[in-house]
Amino acid sequence: MRRIFVVGPRLASFSIGLIGAILSRGVHGLSNGVAKVPVLGYNTWNFFQCNIDQDLIIDTANLMVSLGLQDAGYNYVNIDDCWAEKNRSSTGELQPDSVRFSRGMKNLTDQVHALGFKAGIYGDSGWFTCAGYPGSFEHEDQDAQTLFADWGFDYLKYDNCAIPFDTIIQQGTMGKYVPMSNALQNLATNGSLSEPVVFSLCQWGWSQVWLWGARLGHSWRTTGDISSQWSSIASIINFNSFITQATGFYGRNDMDMLQLGNGNMTFDEAKTHFTAWALMKSPLLIGTNLSAITNETLSILTNKEILAINQDSVEPDAVSPFRWGINPDWTSNSSFPAQYWSGPSENGTVFMLINTLDTPSDMFFNLTESPWIRAGRQYSVRDLWAHTDNGTAVRNFTATSVPSHGVVALLLNDSGEEPLGIYPQCAVWFSCSSENGTYVDG
Known part of the structure; x- marks a missing residue:
């Protein structure tokens, strides 16, 4: 049986009907052992944006093998926005772009799987995606069936653009993600899926998603989009420094994609970017052009001692x-x-x-x-x-x-x-005392 990586049940105090439905079906997270550690992989958006097609995805997967990224643990190849036709089929199904993905998505995921990777796809909780393609609002069950049962994707990045009016949706921020979570759980319980699916929430930090993200998904975006400037890296590190307690085996703060190799970042800034993301246990999704990657950037991405901390299966906490x-x-x-x-x-x-x-x-x-x-x-x-x-x-x-x-x-x-005879007796002398109450003076 395939089980979506949705964490619960910890929603007992909520009255939202859809959330109650999740609880009644016994959503599973930790027990399935899937995505217990952050995801490592590639995402098309930061470099290619809408300039994607089936050949790019397979070329990327092959490059990940030849560059040693697969051996280092990067095992997801994820397609972001712009992969679909602008209109659904006559029966309401999502359709891949007939030119750029002419061989179909099942053919694509079969090729990605054959190379030893998992395949990711992008969707949106609203009327449209952020780039104007069909969203999944009121199509959640249909889209889950198409993307995961029919096409065989393993990962869903789920965005939050083109939100319906309040009088239509009548949900808070968390509630907008529940219908897709339900749809994925339905597939898991009816036996339609054979492998676990990772559900990644692309809901930005202003909604305090870190307070509730673990109730529904594997990871959650905590800030706006990253750029290649040090000011962006520093700002994201700063924001996430106050919410590190939200990360654990149940889910993790997603600090956005890795920008190494894009823009004017220095080598030291790139090392800091990667180290902070890895040690704060963020998912590590490469967002650069692998065909032009430098040896310096590759040496950062494949630092196995840093990656081992990110992928620690015993201690889940972020630094x-x-x-x-x-x-x-x-x-x-x-x-x-x-x-x-x-x-x-x-x-x-x-x-x-x-x-x-x-x-x-x-x-x-x-x-x-x-x-x-x-x-x-x-x-x-x-x-x-x-x-x-x-x-x-x-x-x-x-x-x-x-x-x-x-x-x-x-x-x-x-x-x-420690060696004997070190003075003073306490490294941090404040309020340090002998048994008779004599305080150590630093």
């Missing part, structure tokens, strides 16, 4: 800030987001240091500022970009000369008790 850099009071600053981050992983404690300044900088922190580090212990240090073991850290760590807009990614592991 979160433990210090807000130039914003010590945790106030939002889209140009200078949090600089000091940490989180758990299957193989140790992960640290991410981002130099948000416009000049190189040394970056210092006490280890126990991270909640994942124990006092009185020393830690081995692994550099996830240099791929080197860098000795042992005792109480604190300094990364020297971090490039402007650059990143340091570390994996620390407990290496036993």
Whole structure:
């Protein structure tokens, strides 16, 4: 039986009829083991937009194999908007563009599957998609049957353009996604599908989608569209720094597609972009032209030590800030987001240091500022970009000369008790005391 990756049941307090219908059918998420970790793959929109056809999709899949991206774990090839005819068939079905997808979508997904990939498709909850093609409003069951049971797609990016008037839809933001969720669950329960489907909600952060996205889908967009400028990267990191707790095995914040190789991003900015997306457990969907990809960009995308953190099947949490850099009071600053981050992983404690300044900088922190580090212990240090073991850290760590807009990614592991005789007795001296109440003076 095929089961859509829809998480629940955790909607008991809601009175919306459609949501109640989901609960009554026992929607499954974690138990099916599908999409437990973020999706890795490719999406056509950021570079090609509407200039897509069947040959581009197969060429992209072949490039992902030859470039080593498939071996690195990228296993989805996703078509975004503009794939359809502007009108439905006489019986209401979606139709692929008769010229650009002349061989049909079932033929396309068969080819993608034969190359060892899963295939993704784009849809919309409204009257039309964002580019003006048919949306799925009041066609959810029909479209789910067409896209997944008939054509064999494995992933649905579901947008939210051309929303019907309130008097017609009579739903809140979450409710607009429920009919498609129901339709996918219907296919799962009636045995029409043989493989799980990933349901990705393209609902932007202003609706506080991170508060409810896990009730319906595998991932949810948290901000507007990304651009290739550092200001866009920094702004998205900043916004997501305040909602990292929304990510886990039940679903994850989607920070939008990877822009590496597009625009004027420096190599250090590209490394920061990729590292932040990966360690914050965002889906990683490449949005560049693979036929013109540079070796530098490819080396970033295939960093297996960084990808291993993103794909950790034991520890689901994203890295979160433990210090807000130039914003010590945790106030939002889209140009200078949090600089000091940490989180758990299957193989140790992960640290991410981002130099948000416009000049190189040394970056210092006490280890126990991270909640994942124990006092009185020393830690081995692994550099996830240099791929080197860098000795042992005792109480604190300094990364020297971090490039402007650059990143340091570390994996620390407990290496036993710290050496005797270190003074002062506490690395973080505030309110540190001996048994008789004598406070340690830092």
